[in-house]
Amino acid sequence: MASLLVGCSQNSNSSESVATSGESGELKLKVAHYYAETHPQHIALVEKFEKTVEEKTNGAIDVEIYPSSQLGDEEQYTNGVRNGTIEMSVSGMGMQNAEPKIGAMELPFIFEDFDHAKAAFEGDVGTFLGDAFSQFGVETLAVTANGFRVISSNREVSSMDDLKGLRLRLPNMDTYLKFGDAMKVSIQPMGLSEVFTALEQKVIDGQENPYATLKESGFYEVQSHVLESNHMFSPNVYLINQKFIDSLPEDQQTIIRDAAKEAAAYEWDLLTQSVDETKQFLADHGIEIVVPSDSFKAEMVEAVKPIHDNVINNTDWGKEYFELVEKYK
Template structure:
């Protein structure tokens, strides 16, 4: 009889322990707009999620919602700000309120992956992140990479004249709208989630993104040409809501921060190394790549200079920061 009672007590204590662990488990919802096969989601699934779950011994669980499953970029970014979404991976959509966040995407400013990484992972990136946290109250975990942007189109663009009247989808941010207009395009701002249908229905003639997006989003099904302009570099920023951050212990915060660094390191590597593979894949899908010669590139850079003059006049810090970025090695 005594043994039976002892066993019952043991079972009860075991059940209590299990329910206590379950009660303390925190599920972290991560939202982004990338397709499942994009390097961003590969890195989140292979580094961020398993590292957090393993190191926390199950106290933290990560659920990834890719491809706009929790809403488009603006919706999930707002969700992180108000705490309804825990972690988000937006682009620089916040630059209207936090202008410094837009600088990496200013045209023809960042030269290559090495330069971009030095800028974003150094003092300039830290200054940008601090500006974001102060203004929008989200905590920056890591800078990662979307890539160098180029134009995909349904007809060939090989010189400045070919831009004239081209119906081009651009992200709904001022610098991209201005860039498209400066080149001579008819700009149609729209979220990424609407782009495939717009091109399929011939509402627009093209769009611009890194070619990893062209591949992972299937744009090669409705586009025939890519102009390798590398006209802007688009980073992403992994951010966490203040609401979740306040819930975590110091040890859990360290686990999340370490996992974010591992994810970002891996994602930079995947993106840089994957360019030639993406290009080969798209060429096999019959996409034609056009590389601008020096004269064409100089003409594009000259066309966008008024954007810089406007920003220099508008933001007292802009000229100095651009100079620091150009000097970064």
């Protein structure tokens, strides 16, 4: 995928008000995310969301996109959207520790492929997720694809025995930690910005993320193998501060919501189309990709069943959620 040269302001000051205006009177809409500028998430925001909103509002809304955690890590900028100092973000499921329904999106081995995930998130599963986020003062404009997660490492992993004790970086979130326990790895929680150095210095043996993140964050430079486990599908959401969007004229609200859906659809296409290209890139750079055997995959799936059972049996929404996921297979 060709790199995109992007001109966007990087020096806006945060404001305690819900909306900020520039010198010419246009409304500032800051969008924060943690992806590199070459990642499909950023490209879709620039080519579709920013362009569409600015054109259709005749410049009344000035979209400023801040990639690569320029406005803080995911927790910081998501909290900024909640309190109104940042208008919008591309966020993952980090708020699952406050709302377990959000974490259910990333339960291991529940989505079969991209088509299954896309249909679910464009349907009732997406509505379920939006409702879960709404209690935090934000509106979910659209769901985008982060992708199916794989495990990169500094040695070959081709069995459950190889996973045992592997010093694996995982996000410090309940769903991930339970997955790590099920795989019997040595869980190493840390922020994404710390991972490259930890891999380079061999503080950890590996990490898990979708292929695009493995490439765009440069992790392939300090890893030798990838286990194509596809153990979780990770969605992202376009979150916007509810007071901010409610304060806009109705026509501008519609423009923003429609532009978000357009950008999200484009991002799904870019991300899914990039997988094979990214795998070839990694192979060309010396990464050995290991596809798990049927028996190894079956062992991993069996190991996470208690996680699923816990959600189904110990929440008042788990059974309904699994039925919604099943509906879109």
